[in-house]
Amino acid sequence: METIEFNLEGEYIELIQLLKALTIAQTGGHAKMIVEDGVVVRDGEVETRKRAKIRKGDIIEIEGQISVVVL
Numbered sequence: 001m002e003t004i005e006f007n008l009e010g011e012y013i014e015l016i017q018l019l020k021a022l023t024i025a026q027t028g029g030h031a032k033m034i035v036e037d038g039v040v041v042r043d044g045e046v047e048t049r050k051r052a053k054i055r056k057g058d059i060i061e062i063e064g065q066i067s068v069v070v071l
Contacts, residue, residue, distance in 0.1 A: 003067045012053035015040065024062060039063045
């Protein structure tokens with residue numbers, strides 16, 4: 001599993017914006033589809049909210065292949 005560290009420069013980032021910032025999704029529409037497909041896991045639970053506020057300390061997994069640690 002590939003691990004990516006993302007340095008957050010604020011209080012939070014919305015999930016779809018994080019997916020775009022990491023180039024996991026090419027567009028906002030693609031990011032929404034990834035979330036809707038139920039392949040995003042946040043801290044061990046499936047995250048279905050596209051605009052979920054991702055904060056420092058959260059661990060995001062996408063399709064069991066990519067792990068993002070928010071710093």
